[in-house]
Amino acid sequence: MVKKAVVVLSGGLDSTTCMGIANQEGFELYPLTFSYGQRHSREVVQAKKVAAYYRVKDHRIVNIDFFKQIGGSALTDTSIGVPQNGDGSDIPVTYVPARNMIFLSLASAYAEVLGAETIFIGVSSVDYSGYPDCRPEFIDSMNRTINLATKTGVTSRGLSIQAPLMHLTKKETIELGTRLAVPYQLTTSCYNGGDKACGTCDSCRLRIKGFQEAGLIDPIPYQIDIDWTRRPSQNMPGRE
Ligand code: ZN
Numbered sequence: 001m002v003k004k005a006v007v008v009l010s011g012g013l014d015s016t017t018c019m020g021i022a023n024q025e026g027f028e029l030y031p032l033t034f035s036y037g038q039r040h041s042r043e044v045v046q047a048k049k050v051a052a053y054y055r056v057k058d059h060r061i062v063n064i065d066f067f068k069q070i071g072g073s074a075l076t077d078t079s080i081g082v083p084q085n086g087d088g089s090d091i092p093v094t095y096v097p098a099r100n101m102i103f104l105s106l107a108s109a110y111a112e113v114l115g116a117e118t119i120f121i122g123v124s125s126v127d128y129s130g131y132p133d134c135r136p137e138f139i140d141s142m143n144r145t146i147n148l149a150t151k152t153g154v155t156s157r158g159l160s161i162q163a164p165l166m167h168l169t170k171k172e173t174i175e176l177g178t179r180l181a182v183p184y185q186l187t188t189s190c191y192n193g194g195d196k197a198c199g200t201c202d203s204c205r206l207r208i209k210g211f212q213e214a215g216l217i218d219p220i221p222y223q224i225d226i227d228w229t230r231r232p233s234q235n236m237p238g239r240e
Helices: 013-024 042-053 066-070 099-114 136-149 151-155 170-179 202-214
Strands: 004-008 028-035 060-063 118-120 160-162
Touching: 004 013, 004 099, 013 028, 013 042, 013 118, 013 170, 028 042, 028 099, 042 060, 099 118, 099 136, 136 151, 136 160, 170 202
Parallel strands: 004 028, 004 118, 028 060, 118 160
Antiparallel strands: none
């Protein structure tokens, strides 16, 4: 019997790596992309390209205006600036309130209807963010919660959230994805979302550093020149 997986797919590097992992593990892929009032629609465009690359049967794109309505994040409210030099000491303004809890709630509903037992999400608690909804405690708790809240959790096989990047650095994620031929050329990470990545926002900087540490060249175009032979120190302050 075919195993199905719902993959929360943003069009970014991490969620696209999850597509590669789920594909490698033999799942039939059901990517779920949220258009939630991000600053730019590029993520959704790239997510469609990633879904096409993996020849998925069904790519769902869910519009959620709610985050735009409430604001409170630099990603959904244009009056809040995107940080260029975050020092990692606070939860950054790019945090979107309770985003992953809402995404995983919707993903679990979709998985239940599909008969999928597994949900993949590309969160990592290492090397970045301090977002509370990227921590293992949250994923463990949500795993319990979705099984309490769903029919399949009560009467059948239940659902399982897999966060295979949880304990990987960006470098390790890129190395894993490269082994799995993940199409990084189709992904986007820049908070500013232009045709070329800015190379200076926090998200670009983390991505560039990951490729540099892995000794690889990022295939996406940047607005600035980047020395891909540079090997940054690997013990940049990370957050657990
Ligand atoms: Zn950027």
